[in-house]
Every structure is written in C-alpha cells, then in structure tokens.
Amino acid sequence: xxxxxxxxxxxxxxxxxxxxxxxxxxxxxxxxxxxxxxxxxxxxxxxxxxxxxxxxxxxxxxxxxxxxxxxxxxxxxxxxxxxxxxxxxxxxxxxxxxxxxxxxxxxxxxxxxxxx
Amino acid sequence: xxxxxxxxxxxxxxxxxxxxxxxxxxxxxxxxxxxxxxxxxxxxxxxxxxxxxxxxxxxxxxxxxxxxxxxxxxxxxxxxxxxxxxxxxxxxxxxxxxxxxxxxxxxxxxxxxxxxxxxxxxxxxxxxxxxxxxxxxxxxxxxxxxxxxxxxxxxxxxxxxxxxxxxxxxxxxxxxxxxxxxxxxxxxxxxxxxxxxxxxxxxxxxxxxxxxxxxxxxxxxxxxxxxxxxxxxxxxxxxxxxxxxxxxxxxxxxxxxxxxxxxxxxxxxxxxxxxxxxxxxxxxxxxxxxxxxxxxxxxxxxxxxxxxxxxxxxxxxxxxxxxxxxxxxxxxxxxxxxxxxxxxxxxxxxxxxxxxxxxxxxxxxxxxxxxxxxxxxxxxxxxxxxxxxxx
Numbered sequence: 002x003x004x005x006x007x008x009x010x011x012x013x014x015x016x017x018x019x020x021x022x023x024x025x026x027x028x029x030x031x032x033x034x035x036x037x038x039x040x041x042x043x044x045x046x047x048x049x050x051x052x053x054x055x056x057x058x059x060x061x062x063x064x065x066x067x068x069x070x071x072x073x074x075x076x077x078x079x080x081x082x083x084x085x086x087x088x089x090x091x092x093x094x095x096x097x098x099x100x101x102x103x104x105x106x107x108x109x110x111x112x113x114x115x116x117x
Numbered sequence: 118x119x120x121x122x123x124x125x126x127x128x129x130x131x132x133x134x135x136x137x138x139x140x141x142x143x144x145x146x147x148x149x150x151x152x153x154x155x156x157x158x159x160x161x162x163x164x165x166x167x168x169x170x171x172x173x174x175x176x177x178x179x180x181x182x183x184x185x186x187x188x189x190x191x192x193x194x195x196x197x198x199x200x201x202x203x204x205x206x207x208x209x210x211x212x213x214x215x216x217x218x219x220x221x222x223x224x225x226x227x228x229x230x231x232x233x234x235x236x237x238x239x240x241x242x243x244x245x246x247x248x249x250x251x252x253x254x255x256x257x258x259x260x261x262x263x264x265x266x267x268x269x270x271x272x273x274x275x276x277x278x279x280x281x282x283x284x285x286x287x288x289x290x291x292x293x294x295x296x297x298x299x300x301x302x303x304x305x306x307x308x309x310x311x312x313x314x315x316x317x318x319x320x321x322x323x324x325x326x327x328x329x330x331x332x333x334x335x336x337x338x339x340x341x342x343x344x345x346x347x348x349x350x351x352x353x354x355x356x357x358x359x360x361x362x363x364x365x366x367x368x369x370x371x372x373x374x375x376x377x378x379x380x381x382x383x384x385x386x387x388x389x390x391x392x393x394x395x396x397x398x399x400x401x402x403x404x405x406x407x408x409x410x411x412x413x414x415x416x417x418x419x420x421x422x423x424x425x426x427x428x429x430x431x432x433x434x435x436x437x438x439x440x441x442x443x444x445x446x447x448x449x450x451x452x453x454x455x456x457x458x459x460x461x462x463x464x465x466x467x468x469x470x471x472x473x474x475x476x477x478x479x480x481x482x483x484x485x486x487x488x489x490x491x492x493x494x495x496x497x498x499x500x501x502x503x504x505x506x507x508x
Contacts, residue, residue: 044161046445050490052498061490062438062445063408077135078158078411080180 005095016049021099035069036086043079119144125222126150129388133414146188153193162247163271199363221386225353237331238347253346256280261334261344265292268350274441283314300458370403377417385417406437431501449497450483
C-alpha cells in the first residue's frame with residue numbers, strides 16, 4: 002500500500018501525485034477518491050495537473066480525457082487506458098493499492114522529458 | 118449527402134474523417150494524402166523522435182478502431198485541382214474523385230532557403246525529413262540551426278541533448294520573439310545559453326557554403342559558422358497553390374469563417390491550410406497548432422452536415438506547447454505587440470513560472486506557463502470564460 006496523505010490534504014476537484022512503480026494520481030471529486038496512473042498514455046504529461054470535470058480528467062497537454070472510474074480514454078488523442086487503483090481510507094488517511102506493478106517506462110531520474 | 122472527399126491525410130484530415138463518422142455520416146469517404154505514411158503525429162519529430170526515445174510506431178495516429186471509419190485512403194497521391202462546381206478533386210495521376218462535399222486539410226510545408234542546397238541541409242516537417250535529419254545528428258557534429266521559431270528552438274534543444282555542437286541563428290533579438298514576445302524570448306535565450314548553444318541574434322543567412330556537402334553557413338554580418346549539418350526552420354507555407362483558379366478565396370491559406378466554411382458551398386477548410394476567423398481575436402488567423410488541427414475539423418464537419426456545434430469556450434483560445442531543454446512551455450491566447458508581460462507565479466530564473474500577457478487596458482489576453490501545467494490550465498479556462506462574457 003502506498004501512503005497518500007490525509008483526506009483533508011486533497012481539496013475537492015484537486016489531485017495529488019504519489020510514487021508507485023510509476024507515478025499515481027489521486028483525485029478528490031465530490032467526496033469520492035480515485036487513483037489512476039498519473040502519466041497520460043498519449044504523451045508525457047501529469048494527469049494530476051489536469052482539469053477535473055465530473056468523473057473525468059482532461060490532460061493538461063493535449064486535452065485527452067480519461068474516466069477516473071475506469072481509466073478509459075474518451076477518444077483521441079489518447080489510445081490506451083490508464084490503470085486504475087484501489088483507494089482505501091482509514092482513520093482519515095488515504096492509501097492506494099497499486100493494481101499491478103509495472104516496470105517504469107523510463108529509468109527513475111532519467112525523466113522522460115529530459116530531452117523532450 | 119452521400120460522399121465526402123478529405124484532401125489531406127494528416128492530423129486535421131484524420132480528425133475530419135473521424136468527426137464525419139462520429140456525427141453520423143455513413144456515406145463514402147475518400148482521404149487523399151500526399152505522403153505515403155498513414156497519419157502520424159508531427160510534434161515529436163523535433164523532440165522525442167529526433168532524440169531517439171520514440172519510434173515510428175509511437176507516432177501513429179490511427180488506432181485499430183479506425184478501420185471502422187471505412188475510409189478509402191489515397192496515400193502518396195497529390196491533389197492538383199479542385200473543380201468546385203462539381204466538387205471534384207483531381208489527383209496527380211489523373212483520377213477524378215467526385216463527391217458532395219470536400220474537406221480541405223492540406224496543411225503546410227516547410228519554407229526552404231532559396232536555391233539548390235548541398236547535402237546536410239535539412240528542413241523538418243515530415244517523417245521523412247526527421248528520419249534524414251536524425252541520421253545526421255551524430256554526437257560532436259557541428260549543427261547550425263537557422264531560424265529561431267519553434268522548430269529551430271526544439272531542434273537546438275534536442276541536438277544539444279544529443280551532444281552536438283550547436284550554433285543558433287535568429288534574425289530577431291531573441292528566439293521566439295514573434296510568438297512569445299521579447300521578455301519571454303529572453304528567458305528562452307537563457308535556456309539555450311545554459312545548454313551551451315551559441316545564439317547569434319539580429320542576423321540572417323547570406324548563403325550556405327559547400328559543394329557536395331555543407332561546410333558552413335555564411336551570415337549577413339559576414340561571419341561564417343562551420344557546419345556539418347544545417348536545419349532551416351524559417352516558417353511554413355500553406356499548401357494551397359493547387360486551389361488557384363478553383364474560385365476559392367485564398368489569402369495566406371484558404372479563407373474561412375469561424376466554422377471552417379469557405380467562399381464555396383460544401384467546401385470547408387481546416388488546420389494549417391485554413392486562414393480562419395477566430396472568435397477569440399475577432400480577426401483572421403492561420404494557426405499551425407496541433408490543437409487547432411484536432412478541434413477545427415469537428416466544427417467544420419458539423420457545418421457540412423448542417424449540425425450545430427458549440428465548442429467549449431476554452432477550446433476557442435488558441436493554444437500550443439513546446440518542450441525545450443526538459444522544460445514544458447505552454448501558451449494560450451493571442452499576444453499583440455503592445456502587451457505587457459506580468460509574472461504571476463514562480464520565477465523565470467528558476468525556469469518555473471506563469472506569466473500573463475496584459476493588453477493596454479490591463480486585461481489578460483494570453484497566458485504562458487513554464488513547467489506550470491496546473492495553473493496554466495486554470496488560466497487558459499479563465500481566458501475562455503472571458504470570451505464568453507465578452508460575446
């Protein structure tokens with residue numbers, strides 16, 4: 002389990018980023034918490050920085066939209082879904098259970114955008 | 118309406134084709150593209166693809182679901198004429214494609230330096246351009262980048278990261294001066310300098326030296342910069358010459374209204390080839406932005422099909438991004454030369470800031486973020502809301 006923080010740390014409509022095997026974004030939408038892979042499947046951008054509307058987040062770079070409940074993109078430019086993860090709240094603290102660990106796409110520290 | 122011809126097989130043409138099906142058109146669609154490649158994404162050509170971190174497969178824009186579009190592709194074929202009365206597109210091999218409507222999405226091409234060029238002089242617009250350039254970008258080679266727009270800036274950044282020795286020639290005082298203004302351009306100049314790229318401002322190119330292969334670039338101030346490779350990034354020209362005589366109004370592209378409708382019925386133009394009325398500025402603009410190429414076709418197709426399309430207000434705000442030296446630069450809105458720049462978050466010295474462009478009345482008309490995606494996105498929406506209030 003990955004520790005995220007206190008429920009009160011994420012205002013409604015906002016998100017925080019935590020590190021699993023890849024970065025994971027945890028969103029707070031109208032009292033519910035959702036966790037998805039943070040990196041857009043289209044190009045390197047952090048979905049935690051995106052715009053939340055209903056149960057979807059719009060990527061801050063190219064406006065690819067992902068359903069926070071399913072991880073599915075609503076259409077181009079994203080082609081692939083992001084993974085979703087279970088969120089557990091215990092004593093006001095948020096934990097995320099990463100669904101299946103994956104190899105980081107880029108070595109940690111190298112940064113996908115170093116030579117972007 | 119039973120048949121639509123889409124002229125242009127890149128992002129705008131593919132988006133138009135998808136929009137036709139999304140909006141219920143079930144007739145024949147023929148897509149004409151002058152490149153042999155299926156649609157691919159161009160922005161990475163100067164960044165990840167050039168750096169070698171993305172492959173040709175990564176660039177593919179089409180997905181397996183796109184086979185359901187049931188479009189007939191004519192790739193590697195160039196449209197040579199439009200018979201507007203018959204809505205007939207004539208191809209370079211003589212084929213005449215008759216339809217009920219035509220979507221013009223022929224894009225733009227890189228503006229070359231005049232005259233024949235020796236080997237080693239590149240432009241960067243197409244996948245083939247990028248493959249050829251990538252082969253020349255070997256560590257230690259001397260690269261001269263001509264033109265300090267986005268292509269030049271990104272190529273300089275990528276090449277510096279690959280270990281080339283880079284000279285960067287700008288005819289303005291700073292890079293990206295026209296797009297981002299002098300203040301932000303100075304910040305960009307600092308990024309190049311910090312990476313060891315030598316910036317030569319206020320000069321143009323007098324000539325390219327070399328018989329078989331380039332050896333140097335001669336500047337207008339008389340200096341010669343030794344070069345193994347040259348990249349010319351001096352803008353793009355809309356691919357509209359083939360439409361001369363068609364009756365379409367042409368002026369730096371195909372003239373359209375805000376929905377993409379041209380001066381001829383059942384002919385719309387979208388993407389880089391369209392010089393369109395923009396509700397955000399209240400004037401005409403030809404945008405070469407990726408986002409324009411994925412948004413404009415949706416409205417244009419709706420207009421063709423007689424449907425009403427109301428884009429989200431923030432989609433009316435012109436938007437583009439650039440990645441340079443590991444920093445993400447995002448810009449939305451429309452800058453005019455009389456704008457003042459105000460830093461509202463962060464610090465340019467730390468390459469992490471949000472800046473507003475204020476018009477002479479002090480009202481924000483554009484926003485620029487460097488590694489500030491979240492607050493940039495919020496301000497971009499506020500600019501869209503401003504539009505809603507204004508109209």
